[in-house]
Amino acid sequence: xxxxxxFATFAGKSSYWFLxxxxxxxxxxxxxxxxxxxxxxxxxxxxxxxxIVITGTNGKTLTTALTVSVLNQKYPTxxxxxxxxxxxxxxxxxxxxxxxxxxxxxxAVLEVDEANVIxxxxxxxxxxFVFTNIFRDQMDRYGEIYTTYQKILDGxxxxxxxxxxxxxDSPIFHSKELPNPIEYYGFDDQxxxxxxxxxxxxxxxxxxxEHILHYHSLTYSNQGKYFCPNCGxxxxxxxxxxxxxxxxxxxxxxxxxxxxxxxxGVGGTYNIYNALAAxxxxxxxxxxxxxxxxAFNGNQQxxxxxxxxxxxxxxxxxxxxxxxxxxDQVLHMIGTDKEKFSLVGLLNANYADGIDTSWIWDGDFxxxxxxxxxxxxxxGERYKDITxxxxxxxxxxxxxxxxxxxxKVVAEIKQVPTKRVYVLATxxxxxxMRKILATKGYIKEGLGV
Amino acid sequence: xxxxxxxAHLYGNLMxxxxxxxxxxxxxxxxxxxxxxLNVKVVSLEEDFQAADYDLAFFGGGQDFExxxxxxxxxxxxxxxxxxxxxxxxxxxxxxGFQLLGHYYIGANGEKLPGIGALDHYTLAQDHNRFIGDIxxxxxxxxxxxxGFENHQGLTYLGADERPLGNVVSGKGNNGEDGTEGAIxxxxxxxxxxxxxxxxxxxxxxxxxxxxxRRKFPEADFSQQEALPIPATF
Numbered sequence: 001x002x003x004x005x006x007f008a009t010f011a012g013k014s015s016y017w018f019l020x021x022x023x024x025x026x027x028x029x030x031x032x033x034x035x036x037x038x039x040x041x042x043x044x045x046x047x048x049x050x051x052i053v054i055t056g057t058n059g060k061t062l063t064t065a066l067t068v069s070v071l072n073q074k075y076p077t078x079x080x081x082x083x084x085x086x087x088x089x090x091x092x093x094x095x096x097x098x099x100x101x102x103x104x105x106x107x108a109v110l111e112v113d114e115a116n117v118i119x120x121x122x123x124x125x126x127x128x129f130v131f132t133n134i135f136r137d138q139m140d141r142y143g144e145i146y147t148t149y150q151k152i153l154d155g156x157x158x159x160x161x162x163x164x165x166x167x168x169d170s171p172i173f174h175s176k177e178l179p180n181p182i183e184y185y186g187f188d189d190q191x192x193x194x195x196x197x198x199x200x201x202x203x204x205x206x207x208x209x210e211h212i213l214h215y216h217s218l219t220y221s222n223q224g225k226y227f228c229p230n231c232g233x234x235x236x237x238x239x240x241x242x243x244x245x246x247x248x249x250x251x252x253x254x255x256x257x258x259x260x261x262x263x264x265g266v267g268g269t270y271n272i273y274n275a276l277a278a279x280x281x282x283x284x285x286x287x288x289x290x291x292x293x294x295a296f297n298g299n300q301q302x303x304x305x306x307x308x309x310x311x312x313x314x315x316x317x318x319x320x321x322x323x324x325x326x327x328d329q330v331l332h333m334i335g336t337d338k339e340k341f342s343l344v345g346l347l348n349a350n351y352a353d354g355i356d357t358s359w360i361w362d363g364d365f366x367x368x369x370x371x372x373x374x375x376x377x378x379x380g381e382r383y384k385d386i387t388x389x390x391x392x393x394x395x396x397x398x399x400x401x402x403x404x405x406x407x408k409v410v411a412e413i414k415q416v417p418t419k420r421v422y423v424l425a426t427x428x429x430x431x432x433m434r435k436i437l438a439t440k441g442y443i444k445e446g447l448g449v
Numbered sequence: 450x451x452x453x454x455x456x457a458h459l460y461g462n463l464m465x466x467x468x469x470x471x472x473x474x475x476x477x478x479x480x481x482x483x484x485x486x487l488n489v490k491v492v493s494l495e496e497d498f499q500a501a502d503y504d505l506a507f508f509g510g511g512q513d514f515e516x517x518x519x520x521x522x523x524x525x526x527x528x529x530x531x532x533x534x535x536x537x538x539x540x541x542x543x544x545x546g547f548q549l550l551g552h553y554y555i556g557a558n559g560e561k562l563p564g565i566g567a568l569d570h571y572t573l574a575q576d577h578n579r580f581i582g583d584i585x586x587x588x589x590x591x592x593x594x595x596x597g598f599e600n601h602q603g604l605t606y607l608g609a610d611e612r613p614l615g616n617v618v619s620g621k622g623n624n625g626e627d628g629t630e631g632a633i634x635x636x637x638x639x640x641x642x643x644x645x646x647x648x649x650x651x652x653x654x655x656x657x658x659x660x661x662x663r664r665k666f667p668e669a670d671f672s673q674q675e676a677l678p679i680p681a682t683f
Contacts, residue, residue: 136466146512196462199462200462200468205463212463357598358644359468361471388648
């Protein structure tokens, strides 16, 4: 360690100690201080570690947590960054906080924001990258999927020997020739058919010849066993295959990977992808399938279990929705509930929610009409938009309560004919709802996620 | 349903960025109330568009890359689309769709990309700026007010035989200068409005459907359809 790095590290660590001890904080400021003193500090801090970088637009946090718990089966100490600290400063802080490893070469599993991959690879050559997926986020924060992937690749270009472990069902991850060794994971549980993605799906152009991709099977959005009937481009050979999809409920998923049975305590096909990614990293690092199963079973809190709030006997689950792909997945997930439920949709359009509400039209609310939902409540600052969305989806007026005021929404929830209630809310609507529930004593103040 | 209309969803699998499919859903919603069944078909790359096969067309907006591809392919549909438009076929074109019905637009890398020139407008690009936000316009002829959300880099300038969809009450509109938003030419309605436009402005859905019905069934009496009330949704 150079004198400069040494001093920078000392300054950063001291500031962390100060912030942590006296202000109960300190997630990125120590990194900021250290980076100011030594912009190349990651080279020094990261040199001791085998680093696995997990990136992509959705599922980074859970995939990182699951990967850590899987690798923990074989590697007792693993450095990882807390949720939200996935930019350069947060990553530096993560290394600063690490205790000096006693023996051997420790592992670091880092969730890294797509544009920040290059800020890591400038100084550290990771052992592996994990690419979860790339979906378009809220549209007013416009980033095209191709631009986002290029940002990741700009970082990967500095680490040509690192193994890429990628979601093989996502066509974009097969679109560029790369020097890196690549392993793919994906779903391989359906017989081959010939179909196309729904019309309002992003990223369905063949990256080779720019024709519309077809699919032998589809999981959701543009993910599946794709092929191009024009030029023969197709999904690459999978190294890790989901061979069977078993029972799915909102709080559990059963599946087999390479013939090994697994169960995770969380619903949603997107979470199975996250588990599949963690499985792939585990296998890549030599963790046995039985150990992976133990990690999946034993670590339920990893999933940030959906909190069930008791509102005078109603079991209320609040789920954050922020983009069409996520919304579709949540709708599918609650649709797997074997019990009857009521649905609440709360829409705001503040900056943190996305100021354009167009995205709700890309969510497949029509699938709700396949079930008998006894009561639907729509509210929030943009209640008119969400109300008309559900009206068009086919929710009958006699089961549809329109109530912009969230205080009154809580009162309406107490009146619905089902015990179970799902509340789908955008970010600020969720915060407002939680605040009201906290004021009324149903939950403690705070985010709780 | 008594009536059937065939709807072409032009490049529906590529031009679909801002909830565009909501326009199809809203068309369906109002069509049902007008005793009309819609057969909607996506007409995309290398698929044939024949003017005689369709009664209504919808053309949405897409991401830069997809729009570049569509700009090439749509040249093969130019003659039939122009024929459809000139013979009074109703079309709704949003954002990229609006741009591609005109002469040309400027792409993300500054390149000039061709439209089909069926309408007489052209589109330039702002330098590192987008018009983003809520917008309200008023159509001077009908007195109708339309609400939407705009998000575009393009600056569109209308030709002599086009009227604006409305005059800007608040927001930016076609180019931020001349106070126009969107375009109307024969039965073609163009706009930069997301929302999507028909979900907040059912009157436009009604105009499109009535135009399609009258064109396909010139003898029929549509007074009931014309009397359909469109309650405000926004």
